[in-house]
Amino acid sequence: MEPILALDESTDRPLLAVLRGERRTPPPVWLMRQAGRYLPEYRALRAEKGGFLELMSDSDAAAEITLQPLRRFGFDGAILFSDILVIPHALGQDLWFEAGEGPRLAPPLVDSSLDALTAVPERLAPVYGTVARVRAALPAGVTFLGFAGSPWTVSTYMVAGRGSRDQGEARRLAYGDPSAFQAIVDAIVDATCDYLSGQIEAGVDAVQLFDSWAGSLSPAQFERWVIAPTATLVSRLRTRHPGVPIIGFPKGAGGKLAAYARETGVDAIGIDETVDPEWANAMLPEGLPVQGNLDPLALIAGGETLERATHRILDAFAGRPHIFNLGHGILPDAPIAHVEQLLTIVRGQRR
Numbered sequence: 001m002e003p004i005l006a007l008d009e010s011t012d013r014p015l016l017a018v019l020r021g022e023r024r025t026p027p028p029v030w031l032m033r034q035a036g037r038y039l040p041e042y043r044a045l046r047a048e049k050g051g052f053l054e055l056m057s058d059s060d061a062a063a064e065i066t067l068q069p070l071r072r073f074g075f076d077g078a079i080l081f082s083d084i085l086v087i088p089h090a091l092g093q094d095l096w097f098e099a100g101e102g103p104r105l106a107p108p109l110v111d112s113s114l115d116a117l118t119a120v121p122e123r124l125a126p127v128y129g130t131v132a133r134v135r136a137a138l139p140a141g142v143t144f145l146g147f148a149g150s151p152w153t154v155s156t157y158m159v160a161g162r163g164s165r166d167q168g169e170a171r172r173l174a175y176g177d178p179s180a181f182q183a184i185v186d187a188i189v190d191a192t193c194d195y196l197s198g199q200i201e202a203g204v205d206a207v208q209l210f211d212s213w214a215g216s217l218s219p220a221q222f223e224r225w226v227i228a229p230t231a232t233l234v235s236r237l238r239t240r241h242p243g244v245p246i247i248g249f250p251k252g253a254g255g256k257l258a259a260y261a262r263e264t265g266v267d268a269i270g271i272d273e274t275v276d277p278e279w280a281n282a283m284l285p286e287g288l289p290v291q292g293n294l295d296p297l298a299l300i301a302g303g304e305t306l307e308r309a310t311h312r313i314l315d316a317f318a319g320r321p322h323i324f325n326l327g328h329g330i331l332p333d334a335p336i337a338h339v340e341q342l343l344t345i346v347r348g349q350r351r
Contacts, residue, residue: 012140012141013076013141013142013143013205014027014028014076014141014143015028015030015076015077015142015143015323016143016205016206016245018268018289018321018322018323019143019206019245019247019267019268019289019321019323020245020267021287021289021321022321023319023320023321023322024321025318025348026314026324026346026347026348027314027317027322027323027324027346028076028077028143028323028324029075029076029077029323029324029325029342029343029346029347030075030076030077030078030079030145030323030325031069031075031325031326031329031330031339032079032325032326032328032329032330033079033329033330034069034073034075034079034330035065035066035068035069035079035081036065036329036330036332037332038330038331038332038333038334038336038339039068039069039072039336041068041072042065042068045061045064045065049061051097052083052097053095053096053097055081056081056082056083056086056126056127057126058126059126059127059129059130059132059133060133062080062081062082062126062127062130063081063130063133063134063137065081066078066079066080066081066130066134067134067137067138070138070139070142072336073339073340073343074343075142076141076142076143076323077142077143077144077145077323078134078138078142078143078144078145079145079147079208080127080130080131080134080144080145080146080147080199080204081130082127082130082147083103084147084148084149084153084154084157084210084212085103085105085149085154085157086123086124086127086195087148087149087154087188087191087192087195088105088154088157088158089105089120089123090119090120090121090123090124090191090195091117091119091120091158091187091188091191092117092118092119092120093105093106093107093117093158094106094107101162102162102163103157103162103163104161104162105157105158105161105162106161107161108158108159108160108161108162108169109158109159109161109173109184110159110160110161110169110173114180114183114184114187119191121191121194124195124198127195127198127199128198128199128202131144131146131199131202131203131204132202132203134203135202135203135204143205143206144203144204144205144206145204145205145206145207145208145247146196146199146200146204146206146207146208147207147208147209147210148192148195148196148207148209148210149192149209149210149211149212150209150210150211150214150226150229150230150233150248150250151185151188151189151192151225151229151230151233152185152211152213152214152217152225152226152229153210153211153212153213153214154188154192155170155181155184155185155188155225156169156170156213158184158188159173159181159184166216167213167216171216171217171221174221174224174225175221181225185225185229186229188229189229189232189233189236192233193233193236193237193240196233196237197237197240197241200240200241200244205244205245206244206245206246206247206267207237207244207245207246207247208246208247208248208249208270209230209233209234209246209247209248209249209266210249210251211226211230211248211249211250211251211253212251213251213252214226214250214251214252214253214256214260215250215251215252215253215254216252219256222253222256223259226250226253226260227259227260227263227264230248230260230264230266231263231264231265234246234248234264234265234266235265238265245267245268246265246266246267246268247266247267247268247269247270247291248260248261248264248266248268248269248270249269249270249272249291250269250270251272251328252272252274254274254275257269257271257275257280257283257284258283258284258285261284261285261288262285267289268288268289268290268291268321268323269284269288269289269290269291270290270291270292270293270325271290271291271292271293271327272292272293272327272328273292273293273294273295273296273298273326273327273328274327275292275293275327277292277293277312277313277316277317278316280293280316281316281317281319281320286320287320287321288320288321289320289321289322289323290317290320290321290322290323291322291323291324291325292313292323292324292325292326292327293313293325293326293327294309294310294313294324294325294326294327294342295309295326295327296326296327296328296329296330296331296334297331298310299326299330299331299334299338299339299342300331300333300334300335300338301338302335302337302338302341303341306338306341306342306345307341307345310324310342310345310346311345314346324346
């Protein structure tokens with residue numbers, strides 16, 4: 001296991017310092033999906049290596065992709081190049097990506113049993129190889145972030161076998177057979193705890209839980225299927241790796257953000273672009289580090305629009321630990337010049 005850094009040992013890594021409760025001016029910055037399709041170097045490597053799954057399974061290629069945006073932009077954080085669906089794959093579902101349509105899992109658990117799956121944990125080995133390679137090459141001052149999907153979001157893919165607009169299959173199963181759905185969620189919690197623990201032992205400094213579909217649930221279902229399993233996962237990880245920060249990102253949670261922050265025990269909370277930053281600053285626990293929340297489309301707009309939107313966020317969170325980020329992933333058509341403009345604004349070279 002990597003030794004846990006004392007607080008004074010994280011001061012040369014601004015993002016890690018903020019995750020541990022420090023305020024930094026300017027705030028550290030990284031972007032969700034910063035390693036990806038908007039970069040010509042990524043597109044060139046993908047054309048050479050093949051599809052998305054092939055890239056994830058090649059530790060050398062995945063490490064190179066993780067490092068590409070650091071070389072170009074000097075972000076304060078590196079985010080592991082992988083996918084949230086490696087957990088269903090490790091639990092025994094087949095995983096592939098349909099061109100133009102996204103991921104597929106088989107058999108879908110809406111009409112198959114969890115007990116019919118045979119776990120294949122060795123499918124996660126390439127991810128740990130990627131982490132080790134990035135760790136060895138990481139520039140000084142950069143915080144290395146691992147990640148996984150949160151139990152609710154991962155379960156929606158496992159049940160339906162694909163993404164959906166309203167997560168209807170998973171929600172129906174959760175209402176109609178909560179015991180069966182609980183078994184799926186419990187299996188995801190167990191596998192994810194081991195997976196994130198493996199990432200930490202291989203060299204990441206902190207981890208993020210992506211709950212991309214958290215906004216699709218009613219308040220009571222949110223408590224049961226988002227907050228409760230996330231709290232269990234956070235507690236187990238903290239027991240195994242005390243001092244390693246955990247970021248929770250419940251996209252679409254809206255007014256349920258404060259309850260999520262209080263009840264899950266995460267060390268920092270990511271907020272999406274639909275959340276008013278001034279409201280979030282007032283409603284979230286005092287001193288809790290916040291990450292976000294620029295609209296990815298404001299980044300594409302650039303110019304004065306980008307400048308105004310960026311300063312609104314910086315001003316709203318000036319009094320608490322803040323990591324500047326997007327409210328969701330960077331889009332494939334984001335101009336590189338606009339990313340450069342954003343970094344100039346955040347880092348205080350222009351007002």
